[in-house]
Amino acid sequence: MVGLEKLFAECREVTDKALDELIPLSETEPKKLHEAIRWSIFAGGKRFRPMLVLAVGRIFGAEDKQLWRTAAAVEMIHTYSLIHDDLPAMDDDDLRRGRQTCHVKFDEATAILAGDCLQALAFQTIAEDESLAHSVRVKLISEIARAEGTPLGMVAGQYFDLEAEGQSISIQQLERIHHSKTGAMITVSAQAGAIIANASASDFQAITDYSVKLGLLFQITDDLLDITQPTEVLGKTAGKDLVAEKATYPSLYGLEEAQKLAEKVHAEACQELDKIEKDTEILRLLVDFILHRKA
Amino acid sequence: MVGLEKLFAECREVTDKALDELIPLSETEPKKLHEAIRWSIFAGGKRFRPMLVLAVGRIFGAEDKQLWRTAAAVEMIHTYSLIHDDLPAMDDDDLRRGRQTCHVKFDEATAILAGDCLQALAFQTIAEDESLAHSVRVKLISEIARAEGTPLGMVAGQYFDLEAEGQSISIQQLERIHHSKTGAMITVSAQAGAIIANASASDFQAITDYSVKLGLLFQITDDLLDITQPTEVLGKTAGKDLVAEKATYPSLYGLEEAQKLAEKVHAEACQELDKIEKDTEILRLLVDFILHRKA
Secondary structure, three states, X not given: OHHHHHHHHHHHHHHHHHHHHHOOOOOOOOHHHHHHHHHHHOOOOOOHHHHHHHHHHHHOOXXXXXXXXXXXXXXXXXXXXXXXXXXXXXXXXXXXXXXEXXXXXXXXXXXXXXXXXXXXXXXXXXXXXXXOOHHHHHHHHHHHHHHHOOOOOHHHHHHHHHHHOOOOOOHHHHHHHHHHHHXXXXXXXXXXXXXXXXXXXXXXXXXXXXXXXXHHHHHHHXXXXXHHOOHHHHOOOOOHHHHOOOOOHHHHHOHHHHHHHHHHHHHHHHHHHHOOOOOOHHHHHHHHHHHHOOO | OHHHHHHHHHHHHHHHHHHHHHOOOOOOOOHXXXXXXXXXXXXXXXXXXXXXXXXXXXXXXXXXXXXXXXXXXXXXXXXXXXXXXXXXXXXXXXXXXXXXXXXXXXXXXXXXXXXXXXXHHHHHHHHOOOOOOHHHHHHHHHHHXXXXXXXXXXXXXXXXXXXXXXXXXXXXXXXXXXHHHHHHHHHHHHHHHHHHOOOOHHHHHHHHHHHHHHHHHHHHHHHHHHHHOOHHHHOOOOOHHHHOOOOOHXXXXXXXXXXXXXXXXXXXXXXXXXXXXXXXXXXXXXXXXXXXXXX
């Protein structure tokens, strides 16, 4: 597990440095808007999506200088979605990553606009990344916009999720929610590394299939943690799925079956890695880590 | 004025057809989200920004098939900003273009997500525009993201505007608000036409300076209309700047001086057009129209 911990620490450093460079300083007008953006993006996130960009890109031979801006861009999009999802009209959450959410620390208008800016800055960052060919930048923007928007991306998933609250839904519907809400951005982060490194079509497919499984595993374990761990450990409000009567893997499958499903998905992810003739050990450690994580 | 009316009608048709093609249908899941997007984007807007893309692009020799997707993209960004600006936490407006605003017709969560999707779709549309070279798409995305975001774009301007409510501000501050809030997207729409048509550096500069004046003229007349026209004519709540104690050109200059300033800015815009050795008559008619508009 040493290799993975090292990678996580290194990716946090690379990503945080990139974000600090790319996001306007709090001294730049409008100051409070930039302060709010920085409050949310430097809240101690795991930098899971940037790590996928970096890990996959390196496996297929990309240099770090080609990867860090895209890594920062996917984190900007992830953070904008958290800021908007936490708003009173949406999930109405006061706590995120162990501290006040953006609209609580600042106000709702600031939170809405901070999210909007982060989305624009993400696409600007990739469009202006001179380490990448124009065709690569265009491909990345297209894929990330699709993974983020509608009808198949993260925002559509958030919408499905809101619609499903308090409703009885099927396993198929639950999978559609997560495939779009969390899966799409996880998958595109891994794909982005492969796109930048110009991976072969078959490697790109294996990375895609691996990351779909990874996203699913991430969601199942997220649902499990929500009911098995307290707020202090999670750094966000525990048990909120139960309160909101949200359908989750444990609520549909039961706790034990949901745990078994996580193990099955973990094994399938590993099978995808076997198809790649490169050193993918770090991606194997990653699914091990997600399966066994405690927060 | 016949040429301009014809152009407006034609641009509305081209833009609406493009938007209809590019935005997921209301029958596509999540249906209510797409219905909300379509509610706001097909609300009878003037398609002023798309018209600039088309008019400028044509002047410098671009073909319509190279222009219509970018024209639709700038309208998507404009509409997303209207949806978010109308939210209760922001300008709290119930009426827009003569009909219920998105969060009134649907709900706040839907309005927030509809805006988010439209922004993603705008960048996706340009990234996937196969009529344009990759380098042109990248340039457009970079410029539009800057014009839209922070610290110099539309969202920063909206933030300055919210901060200024009820405050006494200087003419310089008022100009900064409008230069970013409405000016930046108007300017980038004109620039986009010039970028697609590969206009010369000096023509690009003249178009930029013209459109900065055009944006300023648009804002001054907008402020004038807010106090001189009733709600029925405007299609949005009249007198709301007064109610919100917003600083406007008439409130800082007085009605008569604001009118004179509009005429001065109109003349300066025309001087920029004189520098361009192409038929720019339509852009001259456009500033005439803005100066004399009644809604």
